[in-house]
Amino acid sequence: MQALTVSEKMKTAQDFLPINGTDHIEFYVGNAKQAAHYYKTAFGFQSLAYAGPETGVRDRASYVLQQGKIRLVLTSPLHSNSAISDHIRLHGDGVKILALWVDDAYKAYEETVKRGAKPYLEPQTLTDSYGEVRKSGIYTYGETVHLFIERKDYNGLFMPGYREWKSNYNPTDTGLLYVDHCVGNVGWNRMNPTMKWYEDVMGFVNILSFDDKQINTEYSALMSKVMSNGNGYVKFPINEPAEGKKKSQIEEYLEFYEGEGVQHIAVATNDIVNTVKQLKTRGVEFLDAPPNAYYEDLPNRVGKIDEDMAPLQELGILVDCDEEGYLLQLFTKPVEDRPTLFFEIIQRKGAQSFGAGNFKALFESIEREQEKRGNL
Numbered sequence: 225m226q227a228l229t230v231s232e233k234m235k236t237a238q239d240f241l242p243i244n245g246t247d248h249i250e251f252y253v254g255n256a257k258q259a260a261h262y263y264k265t266a267f268g269f270q271s272l273a274y275a276g277p278e279t280g281v282r283d284r285a286s287y288v289l290q291q292g293k294i295r296l297v298l299t300s301p302l303h304s305n306s307a308i309s310d311h312i313r314l315h316g317d318g319v320k321i322l323a324l325w326v327d328d329a330y331k332a333y334e335e336t337v338k339r340g341a342k343p344y345l346e347p348q349t350l351t352d353s354y355g356e357v358r359k360s361g362i363y364t365y366g367e368t369v370h371l372f373i374e375r376k377d378y379n380g381l382f383m384p385g386y387r388e389w390k391s392n393y394n395p396t397d398t399g400l401l402y403v404d405h406c407v408g409n410v411g412w413n414r415m416n417p418t419m420k421w422y423e424d425v426m427g428f429v430n431i432l433s434f435d436d437k438q439i440n441t442e443y444s445a446l447m448s449k450v451m452s453n454g455n456g457y458v459k460f461p462i463n464e465p466a467e468g469k470k471k472s473q474i475e476e477y478l479e480f481y482e483g484e485g486v487q488h489i490a491v492a493t494n495d496i497v498n499t500v501k502q503l504k505t506r507g508v509e510f511l512d513a514p515p516n517a518y519y520e521d522l523p524n525r526v527g528k529i530d531e532d533m534a535p536l537q538e539l540g541i542l543v544d545c546d547e548e549g550y551l552l553q554l555f556t557k558p559v560e561d562r563p564t565l566f567f568e569i570i571q572r573k574g575a576q577s578f579g580a581g582n583f584k585a586l587f588e589s590i591e592r593e594q595e596k597r598g599n600l
């Protein structure tokens with residue numbers, strides 16, 4: 225029997241938990257006001273909504289930013305005595321919540337908790353003059369949370385409790401469209417239990433697997449399995465370190481995040497050359513370009529592509545292909561001083577995979593950065 229393509233594998237997922245996409249991603253950060261300025265300036269996100277003391281929230285301030293379908297929420301605590309402060313003290317700035325847009329937040333909670341999920345937020349209904357939002361939440365790896373957000377009866381900007389955030393500072397966007405996938409790093413021997421959790425609790429399916437023989441460099445290795453829901457709108461690759469001569473990037477992450485968590489958020493564009501040019505101009509730092517040999521070998525490896533080679537090489541954009549098409553991608557350096565969370569910019573041209581053909585070039589580039597930090 226012929227092996228299934230990634231698209232065919234997705235269709236084998238269970239559908240007790242219909243998910244329409246990523247609703248938002250919430251970061252816990254030391255200074256949300258300044259972080260919001262960074263994501264506007266550097267990435268071109270737009271001011272959308274705000275919650276804080278002025279809106280009756282006493283313990284935190286949250287800034288909601290939007291670009292395309294991507295919504296980021298940046299939250300800072302207002303006092304030391306709070307779970308948000310504890311989270312930041314331990315992990316530094318990072319992703320707390322991967323919120324999923326569902327048809328029924330009450331049922332999503334009931335079904336996942338019944339299947340073994342650890343509760344985070346019991347189902348609740350929030351109301352204001354724009355209607356109501358229902359939400360609930362469960363824990364996934366580490367201290368990371370999946371919120372289920374149901375907003376079919378809501379036509380406000382974001383959610384009850386938030387007001388419109390109007391700003392005089394509105395930098396143009398950079399062409400970012402939607403969240404393509406979010407990757408989690410887990411500890412030793414934790415990839416398979418995490419994968420099974422997504423299968424059992426969320427009804428997801430494993431669409432791709434890479435072992436340490438496929439993902440390795442001279443020095444370090446890792447393993448990765450990609451979990452997807454049935455329609456492919458939500459994809460969560462899970463990485464685990466593997467034994468190598470030196471410390472892998474996953475170990476470095478686990479050491480500095482002080483636990484499991486979100487490693488990178490991949491955001492999609494329809495024009496990666498233009499998006500990356502703009503991001504670089506605005507100060508976003510990317511991993512170094514691979515050696516010239518990478519681009520000389522590219523036509524053999526991926527065949528004919530629509531893009532000119534020169535700008536790809538100049539910007540260090542990576543290309544990979546699978547049986548359904550090709551993709552272009554590029555990775556930022558970590559966006560905080562701890563070497564933890566980073567972003568991926570991705571443009572898909574049919575390919576449903578994640579750039580396995582680039583892993584070696586990519587990881588060698590990451591290792592050069594690790595070396596500079598004294599963490600290899």
Ligand code: FE2
Pocket residue numbers: 405407488490568578
């Ligand atoms: Fe990725």
